[in-house]
Amino acid sequence: MNHLSSETFRENAKAALADTHLRGALKNATSLFGERRKAAAASLPNWEELRTQARAIKDEVLWHLDQYLEEFVSSAEARGAQVHWARDAAEANSIIRTLATERKAHIVVKSKSMTTEETHLNDALEAAGVQVVETDLGEYIIQLAHEPPSHIIAPAIHKTRGQIGALFTAELGMPPTDDVDQLTSTARATLRDRFAAADLGISGVNFAIAETGTIVIVENEGNIRLTTSVPRIHIAVMGIEKVIPRLADLDVFLKLLPRSGTGQRLTTYQSFITGTKRSATDEGPDELHIVLLDNGRSRMLAHPVTRQSLACIRCGACLNACPVYQQVGGHAYGSVYPGPIGAVITPQLMGIEKTAQLPFASSLCGACREVCPVKIDIPRLLLHLRGEISPRKGSMAERLAFKLWALAMTSAALYKLSATAGRLLQRVVPVSRAWTNGRDLRPIESRSFHDLWSDE
Amino acid sequence: MKVALFVTCLVDQMWTSIGVSSVEVLRRVGCEVEFDKRQTCCAQPAYNTGYLDEARKVAQRFISIFEESKANAIISPSGSCTAMVRHYPQLFAGDAEWLPRAQSVARKTHELSSFLVRVLKKEDVGASWNGRLTWHDACHGLRDLGVRSEPRTLIRNVRGAEFVEMDHADACCGFGGTFSVKYPEISVAILDQKIDAIERAGVQAVVSGDASCLMQIGGRLSRQGSKVKVMHLAELLSHT
Amino acid sequence: MDVICVQLSPGVFTTCGLMSNEARETILGSIRSHLAASVPFDRLEQHAIRPENSVILSNNSDLFELFKQSVESVDGHCVITTDVTDALKQIITDLRPRRIAISDRVHLEGIEAAVAPNAHDMFSFDVGISTAQAAIAETGTLVLDSASERHRLVSLVPPVHIAIISASKIVETLSEALALLQSEGEISPAVTFITGPSRTADIELTLAIGVHGPQELYVIVDQST
Numbered sequence: 001m002n003h004l005s006s007e008t009f010r011e012n013a014k015a016a017l018a019d020t021h022l023r024g025a026l027k028n029a030t031s032l033f034g035e036r037r038k039a040a041a042a043s044l045p046n047w048e049e050l051r052t053q054a055r056a057i058k059d060e061v062l063w064h065l066d067q068y069l070e071e072f073v074s075s076a077e078a079r080g081a082q083v084h085w086a087r088d089a090a091e092a093n094s095i096i097r098t099l100a101t102e103r104k105a106h107i108v109v110k111s112k113s114m115t116t117e118e119t120h121l122n123d124a125l126e127a128a129g130v131q132v133v134e135t136d137l138g139e140y141i142i143q144l145a146h147e148p149p150s151h152i153i154a155p156a157i158h159k160t161r162g163q164i165g166a167l168f169t170a171e172l173g174m175p176p177t178d179d180v181d182q183l184t185s186t187a188r189a190t191l192r193d194r195f196a197a198a199d200l201g202i203s204g205v206n207f208a209i210a211e212t213g214t215i216v217i218v219e220n221e222g223n224i225r226l227t228t229s230v231p232r233i234h235i236a237v238m239g240i241e242k243v244i245p246r247l248a249d250l251d252v253f254l255k256l257l258p259r260s261g262t263g264q265r266l267t268t269y270q271s272f273i274t275g276t277k278r279s280a281t282d283e284g285p286d287e288l289h290i291v292l293l294d295n296g297r298s299r300m301l302a303h304p305v306t307r308q309s310l311a312c313i314r315c316g317a318c319l320n321a322c323p324v325y326q327q328v329g330g331h332a333y334g335s336v337y338p339g340p341i342g343a344v345i346t347p348q349l350m351g352i353e354k355t356a357q358l359p360f361a362s363s364l365c366g367a368c369r370e371v372c373p374v375k376i377d378i379p380r381l382l383l384h385l386r387g388e389i390s391p392r393k394g395s396m397a398e399r400l401a402f403k404l405w406a407l408a409m410t411s412a413a414l415y416k417l418s419a420t421a422g423r424l425l426q427r428v429v430p431v432s433r434a435w436t437n438g439r440d441l442r443p444i445e446s447r448s449f450h451d452l453w454s455d456e
Numbered sequence: 457m458k459v460a461l462f463v464t465c466l467v468d469q470m471w472t473s474i475g476v477s478s479v480e481v482l483r484r485v486g487c488e489v490e491f492d493k494r495q496t497c498c499a500q501p502a503y504n505t506g507y508l509d510e511a512r513k514v515a516q517r518f519i520s521i522f523e524e525s526k527a528n529a530i531i532s533p534s535g536s537c538t539a540m541v542r543h544y545p546q547l548f549a550g551d552a553e554w555l556p557r558a559q560s561v562a563r564k565t566h567e568l569s570s571f572l573v574r575v576l577k578k579e580d581v582g583a584s585w586n587g588r589l590t591w592h593d594a595c596h597g598l599r600d601l602g603v604r605s606e607p608r609t610l611i612r613n614v615r616g617a618e619f620v621e622m623d624h625a626d627a628c629c630g631f632g633g634t635f636s637v638k639y640p641e642i643s644v645a646i647l648d649q650k651i652d653a654i655e656r657a658g659v660q661a662v663v664s665g666d667a668s669c670l671m672q673i674g675g676r677l678s679r680q681g682s683k684v685k686v687m688h689l690a691e692l693l694s695h696t
Numbered sequence: 697m698d699v700i701c702v703q704l705s706p707g708v709f710t711t712c713g714l715m716s717n718e719a720r721e722t723i724l725g726s727i728r729s730h731l732a733a734s735v736p737f738d739r740l741e742q743h744a745i746r747p748e749n750s751v752i753l754s755n756n757s758d759l760f761e762l763f764k765q766s767v768e769s770v771d772g773h774c775v776i777t778t779d780v781t782d783a784l785k786q787i788i789t790d791l792r793p794r795r796i797a798i799s800d801r802v803h804l805e806g807i808e809a810a811v812a813p814n815a816h817d818m819f820s821f822d823v824g825i826s827t828a829q830a831a832i833a834e835t836g837t838l839v840l841d842s843a844s845e846r847h848r849l850v851s852l853v854p855p856v857h858i859a860i861i862s863a864s865k866i867v868e869t870l871s872e873a874l875a876l877l878q879s880e881g882e883i884s885p886a887v888t889f890i891t892g893p894s895r896t897a898d899i900e901l902t903l904a905i906g907v908h909g910p911q912e913l914y915v916i917v918d919q920s921t
Contacts, residue, residue, distance in 0.1 A: 010639065013639065013641065013642050014641050017641055017642070017645050025900065028900060028901065029900070029901050032901045033901065063731065065727050065731070066724045066727040066728050066731075069724070069727070070724070079882075079885070084719075085719035085720040085722075085723050086719060087719050087722050087723060091719060135908065136898070137896045137898040137899070137907060138896075138898035141898070141899075154897070154898055154901070155898070156898055156899070157898070157900075157901070159899075160900065161899050161900050161902070164899055180899045180900065180902045180904050181904050183899060184896060184899070184904040184906070184907060185906070187907075188906070188907055188908060191908065192819065192908075193819075195819075195908075196815065196816055196819055212878070212882070212883050214883060220894065220895050220896055220897075220907070221894050221895070221896050221907035221908045221909065222852060222894040222907060222908035222909020222910070223907070223908040223909075225852050225888065225908075225909060226852065226853070226908055226909075229815075229848050229849060229852065229886070230815045230849070240723065240727075247874055247877060247878060247883070248871065248874055248875065250874055251870055251871040251874055254870060255870070262897065265835050265891075266835045266837060266870075266889070266891045267891070268770075268890065268891050268892055268893070268894055268895055268909065269888060269889065269890060269891075269894075269909065270888070270889040271886070271887075271888055272877065272883065272886070272887040272888070272889075273885070273886055274882075274883050274884070274885050274886075275885055276885065277842075277885050277886075278843065278885060282842070282846075282885075283812075283815075283842065283846060283848040283849055283886075284842065284848060284885065284886055292723070294723045294726065298723060298726035298727045298730050299726070299730055300730075301727060301730035301731050301734060302730040302731075302733040302734050303733075303734055303737050304734060304737050304738050305737075307734065323627065323628045323630065323646040323649075324639075324642055324646070326646075326649075327642055327645040327646055328642060328645075360634075360635070360638055360639075361635075361639060361642070362632065362635065363595070363628050363630055363631060363632025363633075363635045363636075363643070363646065364504060364595070364596075364632050364633070364635070365595040365599070365628035365632065366595055366596075366598075366599035366600065367595075367599075367627075367628065369599070370599060380546075383503065383504065383506070385506075386504070386505060386506030387506045387507075387508045388506070389506055390505055390506030390507055391506070391507065391508075391509075394505075394506070394507075398505075399507070402501075402502050402505065402507040402510045403510065405501065405502065405510065406502065406507075406510035406513050406514055408496075409465070409496040409497045409499070409513075409514040409517065410496070410513055410514060410517045412493070412494050412496075415496045418465070418469065418496075434636075434637035434638075434640040435636065435637055435640065435675070437640060437644075438640060438641075438643075438644035438647075438675075438676065438679065439644070439647075439672065439675030439676050439679055440674075440675045440676075440678045440679045441671075441675060442470050442471065442671055442674070442675070444469055444470060445469060445470060445471070445472050447472070448468050448469055448472065449463050449467060449468040449472045449475040449476070450468060450493055452472055452475070452476065453491050453493065454493070549737075549740040550736075550740050
């Protein structure tokens with residue numbers, strides 16, 4: 001799989017900026033997404049109130065996450081679901097791989113689940129000889145292309161229709177076309193018999209209701225309904241933060257999520273799945289397994305600023321609003337979760353060793369915070385992470401530069417010489433070339449405002 | 457009304473006419489302006505780059521200087537610097553000594569246009585300037601301080617000026633402090649969207665409330681040989 | 697670490713199931729300890745205000761018209777009628793399907809149809825007909841409860857879905873529908889909300905109708921009940 005690394009974000013971004021197809025696709029996608037979201041939000045006069053309520057519900061859950069998780073699990077188990085706890089990605093994959101092999105599942109159909117992308121589940125299953133078929137159109141496209149997703153809700157948005165047409169011709173022998181309807185119906189026809197043949201269906205979870213043990217999954221295509229009703233076994237994978245207290249709370253989230261994600265009032269289908277069927281002859285799977293994944297999420301609870309990361313409902317609105325994402329797209333981040341939310345959760349989930357650049361890949365403009373349906377203060381989170389990273393991983397030169405800067409800024413005498421300090425900074429940190437490659441630089445004034453004031 | 461000017465290190469060193477114009481405008485609307493020469497910086501560069509200890513040292517100096525002022529308000533011609541001061545309480549959370557001092561100084565600090573329109577209720581400062589111009593919403597002023605209508609109101613009252621709203625006036629210019637030099641290619645790519653919008657607006661000048669945005673936008677415009685000028689709101693308002 | 701998760705019966709785990717318990721305790725323990733670590737920082741934070749759940753009352757007196765408009769706005773077809781049989785016959789005549797599948801709650805006079813075929817057979821049917829247990833006017837949504845009717849696959853697999861909803865079962869808002877789900881005790885194992893035919897915008901954000909779910913949705917509102 002063609003994975004870029006977040007360690008090389010700078011180089012990834014440069015390459016992305018030189019890719020005209022990509023930039024065209026991104027411009028199209030992010031502006032359409034942005035316009036649709038804006039119109040959908042404007043159509044609800046109480047939009048701001050809904051955001052506040054949603055955040056309040058999430059704050060409540062996160063503050064008592066252990067209790068709500070236990071309530072969810074006991075409600076779900078009482079209805080026949082089998083719940084598995086996975087401390088990390090490896091454990092989650094192991095649980096699912098074991099289930100698949102024990103149940104002799106050869107073909108698995110999957111609906112889109114960012115959580116399973118996070119754990120690289122497909123690789124683990126394929127290594128065990130299980131064929132995994134991605135059924136969400138965007139995921140199907142990137143599976144054919146051997147690429148990771150570039151957006152949280154529209155995985156193939158970095159591709160033009162021409163590129164997708166060429167891919168289908170190469171991989172499926174389809175006559176060349178870039179007609180969207182034809183491409184879609186080819187995917188539908190190709191995947192149809194996979195659903196019928198599949199032994200096991202794997203899905204994600206959008207919301208897990210503690211009160212009833214219900215998992216709620218939303219979609220437009222119908223592949224989630226097929227994945228979760230046709231095969232005899234259904235495995236649902238969810239991060240531990242997906243719990244919400246009551247069924248009634250869904251009202252707020254179902255108003256915010258579709259509008260924020262795609263600008264729709266509601267996505268075509270919502271599936272509410274609670275345990276297993278009541279009798280063996282009923283329609284639906286014989287078994288329901290729910291895998292709860294931690295993988296670093298519980299650590300984020302340790303501080304109010306980081307805890308809000310877990311409020312995310314994976315709508316993707318922040319990606320579309322972000323000037324950086326709009327220019328470089330999702331692959332450059334080298335992470336399953338790109339864009340603003342990716343820049344803050346990736347270092348927390350994966351550790352800062354290889355992800356240290358991500359929190360700095362932002363101009364702190366705040367557009368993400370404005371569009372986030374649950375009011376995550378991403379700029380504040382970015383600053384918090386920068387505060388953890390810089391003192392430890394900042395270059396010697398940079399750390400020294402800021403120590404000198406602080407000296408200059410806290411002494412009137414030194415500040416007067418700060419033009420000199422500025423020149424010093426430029427020698428140690430190559431400021432001017434990075435600036436002057438694309439922009440002219442105003443010369444430092446020969447007389448500062450301080451000097452001018454003294455003249456008065 | 458006595459105001460203490462916080463001119464900002466960027467204006468002090470790189471763009472003094474913004475400071476001079478700010479003083480002129482404030483005096484014209486009847487304020488007495490004091491300038492404490494001990495002032496340096498609000499600490500934004502260190503704070504934004506993650507050097508919080510250094511940021512605190514510099515913020516403490518700011519607080520110590522400005523809390524001594526008898527002025528009614530601390531005025532800054534920069535949305536981002538004003539926003540930084542408003543964030544001081546977060547920098548000193550849990551610090552029994554500095555938190556209340558930070559809060560008190562933060563409460564008194566205002567961005568120039570917001571001070572003129574919201575506090576002094578002055579929408580016309582007697583300025584005139586001939587030509588077509590547009591406004592760029594600097595991110596911190598817009599999203600942290602809610603400054604959006606105030607500059608537009610002030611501009612619309614400038615005699616002779618034809619105000620044009622450009623596409624995506626509220627989109628980031630790509631500066632972002634050290635981001636502009638840590639990720640210069642991305643910074644310029646974002647900037648070019650802004651430049652395109654400015655060009656489409658067909659204006660002679662683009663006005664903004666933050667010197668950093670003006671340096672970013674102006675730097676690219678001049679590199680491309682554009683005739684479009686950049687102007688700080690204070691410079692426009694002091695023009696007669 | 698391989699975890700074998702065979703549940704012999706509720707509450708009885710195999711020896712390897714103990715590993716799952718260990719994971720459970722580790723995760724819950726991690727949650728508790730990290731929350732505890734957060735307390736001093738939280739004391740310094742400002743918490744958001746928690747407002748009351750306010751309801752926007754619409755002044756739409758004609759629920760059925762609103763429902764029809766909402767269904768049509770998501771590319772569904774909607775017919776309001778007192779003669780369901782006739783409406784059904786009209787649609788079927790226009791579609792000319794080769795094979796029709798119906799749920800166990802639909803009655804089709806004089807037209808050949810298979811009642812709730814199994815999953816594998818379902819893929820060869822052209823039209824699926826079911827009723828819906830409720831509907832939401834503000835969004836044009838059908839509510840299908842699998843415990844009341846065998847329509848989970850009939851409403852999903854064939855490329856055309858025809859749904860019959862009794863006018864008396866239409867509620868105005870999403871939150872009313874959510875309340876309905878628990879009105880008769882515990883929520884049923886599979887409830888589905890359907891709003892229009894299936895769609896995607898995964899290619900260049902261009903809308904394409906008809907992906908994995910039905911490509912066409914017909915809703916018949918039965919005003920006779």
